[in-house]
Amino acid sequence: MVRRSVLVVVLAAAAVGGGAAAAVPMERALTVARGAAIAGTSCTAFPDDSWWHADISSLPVHPRSDAWLSHMSSDVDLHPDFGPSYGDGPDYGIPITVVSASHARVKVGFQYADESDRVRYPLGKDTRIEGGRSSDGDRHAVIVDEDRCRLYETWHTRKQGTRWKAGSGAVWDLTSNALRPEGWTSADAAGLPILPGLLRWSEVRDDTIDHPIRFTTxxxxxxxxxxxxxxxGSEDSLDYPPMGARFRLKASFSAAE
Incomplete structure (x- = not known):
């Protein structure tokens, strides 16, 4: 099991549903919306019928929703955590690097190799890393092969001498809904891809968000x-939120504020 010092990840729904702010179960048949192309490519962040694009507005509230909410940074408001802001510079946030199929691929040495996809990754001088290459944070790298519609993600990404290393890594076919093996991590501790949960500027510009937004607690x-x-996670109690939980904003919440 991968244990990390960083905040862990659950998912928040961008759609506004009925009732109080609440967690909702996802094991039901859902209606879906068409996903927008990733900027700079013709690839979408997974197929139109992916759960990433599911409309959860009519799903019931999870029985443990109130308990989960009461154990999630209850003294801190939900807030966006992307930049640049507060002097953090242009590398704050999780950037996306787009490459072609001809981009050089390199071997990566993984700390958690048994749960990583051990293929060659299109890492290079052009790879943008979360926080910058001198960061002491998560250093996620998110790379899209625009020709093959493949997503490559690594966590704790760094180059030592001539060799690339990372804590863990995963490769995703953006045309498939296939999940990772049960029990496997990815570049995200929940074993999910990072890119489809990011809020992108083109979505804000177009006033259309058809997917959950990744957040930490x-x-x-x-x-x-x-x-x-x-x-x-660090708690055995089921009163704490599990990874993979999906949260919905109150119907009364105004996105215009």
């Missing part, structure tokens, strides 16, 4: 819910 349980494949 200070603590989670040692459990996960579908579609998550992995967890790295």
């Amino acid at each position: 200070d603590v989670s349980s040692r459990h996960h819910l579908w579609p998550a494949r992995h967890d790295a």
